[in-house]
Amino acid sequence: MSQRIRTSLLSCSRRFISGGKSQSAQISETVSASAANPIPFASTDAADKDSAPVNSKFVFDDRYPVRNDWAREEIRSVYNKPLLELVYHGATAHRIYFDPRQVQRCTLLSIKTGGCPEDCKYCSQSSKYDTGVKAERLMEFEAVLKKANEAKEAGSTRFCMGAAWRGVSQVGPRQFGRVLNMVSEIRGMGMEVCATLGLLNKEQAVALKEAGLTAYNHNLDTSKEYYANVITSRAYGDRLKTLENVREAGISVCCGGIIGLGEKHEDRVSLLHTLSTMPEHPESVPVNALVANEGTPLEKAKPVGVWDLCRMIATARVVMPRSMVRLSAGRVSLSQAEQALCFMAGANSIFTGDKLLTTPNPEFDSDDSMMQTLGLVGKPPFFYEEAYEKRQA
Numbered sequence: 001m002s003q004r005i006r007t008s009l010l011s012c013s014r015r016f017i018s019g020g021k022s023q024s025a026q027i028s029e030t031v032s033a034s035a036a037n038p039i040p041f042a043s044t045d046a047a048d049k050d051s052a053p054v055n056s057k058f059v060f061d062d063r064y065p066v067r068n069d070w071a072r073e074e075i076r077s078v079y080n081k082p083l084l085e086l087v088y089h090g091a092t093a094h095r096i097y098f099d100p101r102q103v104q105r106c107t108l109l110s111i112k113t114g115g116c117p118e119d120c121k122y123c124s125q126s127s128k129y130d131t132g133v134k135a136e137r138l139m140e141f142e143a144v145l146k147k148a149n150e151a152k153e154a155g156s157t158r159f160c161m162g163a164a165w166r167g168v169s170q171v172g173p174r175q176f177g178r179v180l181n182m183v184s185e186i187r188g189m190g191m192e193v194c195a196t197l198g199l200l201n202k203e204q205a206v207a208l209k210e211a212g213l214t215a216y217n218h219n220l221d222t223s224k225e226y227y228a229n230v231i232t233s234r235a236y237g238d239r240l241k242t243l244e245n246v247r248e249a250g251i252s253v254c255c256g257g258i259i260g261l262g263e264k265h266e267d268r269v270s271l272l273h274t275l276s277t278m279p280e281h282p283e284s285v286p287v288n289a290l291v292a293n294e295g296t297p298l299e300k301a302k303p304v305g306v307w308d309l310c311r312m313i314a315t316a317r318v319v320m321p322r323s324m325v326r327l328s329a330g331r332v333s334l335s336q337a338e339q340a341l342c343f344m345a346g347a348n349s350i351f352t353g354d355k356l357l358t359t360p361n362p363e364f365d366s367d368d369s370m371m372q373t374l375g376l377v378g379k380p381p382f383f384y385e386e387a388y389e390k391r392q393a
């Protein structure tokens with residue numbers, strides 16, 4: 001399983017000094033350069049307009065087209081814009097493709113916790129680290145359905161199930177069969193259903209699709225250049241292969257990353273470049289801020305600042321304007337005002353419920369109150385597979 005979980009961070013500006021220049025100096029140079037050479041936004045493709053997964057009346061502006069040919073320099077120049085200008089761009093792109101009042105509430109449940117053989121350095125569920133998280137068995141079918149019902153009643157329209165497995169091949173067909181039954185039953189409740197079960201081969205992806213899975217989450221976590229500093233037990237290419245299998249099976253792709261792993265700004269740019277130059281953008285892009293977990297190699301990591309989070313969200317919104325950008329792990333440490341800034345920057349989804357797998361998260365009631373204060377409303381479910389099938393026809 002990759003993760004939208006347990007993340008933490010350091011956004012100390014000194015950490016990003018390189019080549020004798022501070023980040024602000026680098027930003028200022030890049031901004032000057034980009035002012036002289038504006039971002040060459042291409043014209044909007046009509047087919048993209050037709051397949052937009054949201055209210056089409058928001059799709060008629062051509063300043064923020066869906067592009068898959070981003071040059072890394074272009075993304076860097078977006079990322080490095082002065083923060084409020086960047087937030088403005090994120091907010092504008094957001095309004096073209098989505099109703100900005102709608103924020104989707106998703107619920108993530110750990111259906112199989114702990115004991116994972118992978119070595120992701122941020123994760124409390126890895127068996128490599130002494131984090132106090134005990135290995136549990138796969139949850140019972142009825143218990144999962146109960147949680148899905150509770151989530152639906154509390155306003156969630158997407159239910160995500162996470163299993164701390166290396167991948168589906170690690171477990172026998174019986175356990176996978178139980179997960180397929182959960183998927184079918186919850187999809188039958190009218191919710192979007194997402195799963196994050198680790199590596200998937202083609203056959204497993206097709207089985208999930210046939211069971212009714214809406215989306216599969218498999219995060220890249222960070223840039224391909226920095227990746228080996230965080231995970232050694234599976235390769236970046238393995239992750240890309242799983243994403244390819246998911247896409248080929250006709251399942252919507254949920255793929256993002258975690259900031260605060262000790263990476264540089266350039267790694268964040270690189271991650272966004274990888275995501276935004278996929279043949280099709282992930283329909284869902286979780287942006288996580290590391291929640292440092294005790295016992296993991298990253299337990300002492302400094303918290304990510306809201307400004308870094310905003311910068312990442314707004315850049316993701318500009319370069320993948322039609323994707324759901326999800327404000328994910330790390331939200332519990334943000335004030336409502338800080339979360340409002342993230343929504344303004346282009347985030348249009350949150351995870352609700354008191355836990356995000358194993359880490360704390362704001363509770364349903366406090367989110368209700370925040371959404372009321374900010375004039376936000378829940379987003380109804382959208383079944384991407386129907387749009388995908390239309391596009392394939």
Ligand code: SF4
Nearest residue numbers: 001116118120123164
């Ligand atoms: S250690 Fe396992 S459960 Fe944790 S993020 Fe890595 S793959 Fe997922």
